[in-house]
Amino acid sequence: MTCExxxxxxxxxxxENIRKTAQKGAQIICLQxxxxxxxxxxVEDYENFKLAEAIPGTTTDLFGNLAKELNVVIIASLFEKRxxxxxxxxxxxxxxDGSYLGKYRKNHIPDDPAYYEKFYFTPGDLGYKxxxxxxxxxGTLICxxxxxxxxxxxxxxxxxxxxxxxxxxxxxxxxxxxxxxxQYNAWQTIQRGHAIANGVHVVSVNRTGxxxxxxxxxxxxxxxxxxxxxxxxxxxEEEIHVQEIDLTKSNxxxxxxxxxxxxxxxxxxxxxxxxxxx
Numbered sequence: 001m002t003c004e005x006x007x008x009x010x011x012x013x014x015x016e017n018i019r020k021t022a023q024k025g026a027q028i029i030c031l032q033x034x035x036x037x038x039x040x041x042x043v044e045d046y047e048n049f050k051l052a053e054a055i056p057g058t059t060t061d062l063f064g065n066l067a068k069e070l071n072v073v074i075i076a077s078l079f080e081k082r083x084x085x086x087x088x089x090x091x092x093x094x095x096x097d098g099s100y101l102g103k104y105r106k107n108h109i110p111d112d113p114a115y116y117e118k119f120y121f122t123p124g125d126l127g128y129k130x131x132x133x134x135x136x137x138x139g140t141l142i143c144x145x146x147x148x149x150x151x152x153x154x155x156x157x158x159x160x161x162x163x164x165x166x167x168x169x170x171x172x173x174x175x176x177x178x179x180x181x182x183q184y185n186a187w188q189t190i191q192r193g194h195a196i197a198n199g200v201h202v203v204s205v206n207r208t209g210x211x212x213x214x215x216x217x218x219x220x221x222x223x224x225x226x227x228x229x230x231x232x233x234x235x236x237e238e239e240i241h242v243q244e245i246d247l248t249k250s251n252x253x254x255x256x257x258x259x260x261x262x263x264x265x266x267x268x269x270x271x272x273x274x275x276x277x278x
Contacts, residue, residue, distance in 0.1 A: 001013060001014070001035070001207065001238045002207070002209030002238055003036075003037060005038055007037055010036045011059065014031055014035050014076075015062070017240060021242060022070040022072050024240065024242045025242050026242045027073065027134075027135040028073040028133065028135055028138065029072050029073065030075040030164050030166060030203060031074070031075060031205065032166050032167060032205050032206060032207040033089070033142055033143050033166040033168040033205075034077055034078070034079060034089070034168055035076070036051070036078060036079070037051050039211055039216070041114075041119070041120060042115070042116070043116065044116050044119045049081075049087065049120070051079050052080060052087050053078065053079065053080070053081055054081055055080045055103050056092065056100050059092075060078075060092045060100055063076050063092075063094050064100055065098060066094075067095065067096055067098050068096070068097055068098025069098075073093065073095055073096050073133040073134060073135060073138075075091060075092075075093055075138070075164055076091065076092045076093075076094070077089070077091050078091075079120075080105070086122055087120055087121055088105040088106065088121055089109070089117065089121045089142055090104065090106065090124075091103060091106075091140040093131045093133065093140060095131075095133050101131045101133065103129075104124065104128070104129040104141070105123075105124030105125065105126050106141075106143070106145060107128070107141075107145055107151065108145045108148055108151070109144065113172075114172065114212075114213065128141075128151060128155045129155075129158075130155060130159050130160045136162055136245075137160055138160060138164055139158065139160030139163045140164050140166070141155060141164070142165065142167075143166065143167045143169060145165070146165045146167065146187070146204065147187075147190055149193070149194060149197065150271065152194035152197070152198055152202075153194075153197065153198060156198035156199075156200050157260075161247050161250060162200060162201045162202075162247075163194065163195075163198075163201070163202045164203045165191065165202070165204040167204055167205060168206065168207050168216065169206060169216065170207075171184075171214070171217055173213050180217075184219065188221060191204055191221075191223065192229075193227065195223040195224065195225055195227050196225070196227045198260075199225045199250045199257070199259070199260070200225050201223065201224055201225055201245050201247075201249070201250075202223045203221075203223075204222075205220045206233075208235070208237065208238060218235045218236060219232060219235050221233065222245075224249060225249050225250050225254075226253050226257070231243050
């Protein structure tokens with residue numbers, strides 16, 4: 001969805017969209033990254049810290065009640081105020097009975113032009129997380145995490161049946177069309193690769209709309225465990241989509257393409273080094 005400056009308006013819009021999605025038969029509903037505000041990380045502005053909130057808190061209470069009413073799981077990406085002067089980019093998960101299952105704090109924090117997230121967010125310290133919801137065991141990672149195969153692998157090894165990536169990424173309006181297309185294709189390709197390597201479905205939910213000089217590219221998508229696109233949204237339109245996912249497909253693909261079986265974990269210790277100089 002697109003977002004506006006007023007936080008409450010965005011929350012109200014999200015509630016309305018969750019209701020519409022539930023009416024279409026959805027069981028697990030994922031909102032985009034930082035859905036309650038504009039993507040404020042395009043500037044370094046101390047006033048933006050006022051957008052943060054406690055988790056659990058007012059918004060998770062609201063969504064917990066909504067999840068219980070609609071019998072759905074809600075994945076909500078929020079700006080978390082952990083303590084005075086300590087903030088995270090965080091996902092909260094509400095189960096279908098309204099219970100708060102916990103949170104995941106974004107581990108990989110970017111710092112690029114128009115993505116000044118290191119100004120706002122402390123890297124996550126909860127590790128990688130999976131949540132055993134009523135309908136599936138899900139893993140929640142956030143935006144910049146989606147470029148790192150290690151994050152997807154660890155979350156899958158912890159038992160995630162579906163990887164969800166709430167996202168806020170787009171094109172700079174000053175870039176050439178060829179650059180924009182290459183960046184978008186890389187973004188989708190690497191996540192489809194996570195699906196293949198780990199034998200799990202991947203759901204990536206991006207915002208859309210123009211905010212400042214950034215044109216968010218939308219194009220949310222769902223990949224099956226072998227990288228086949230089950231759904232892809234448009235680049236520019238707000239969309240609600242419900243996709244049936246067959247969780248037995250993971251076993252089917254993992255049997256015929258046994259990447260987990262053939263992992264040579266005793267050879268992987270160099271991965272924990274920043275760079276191998278020798």
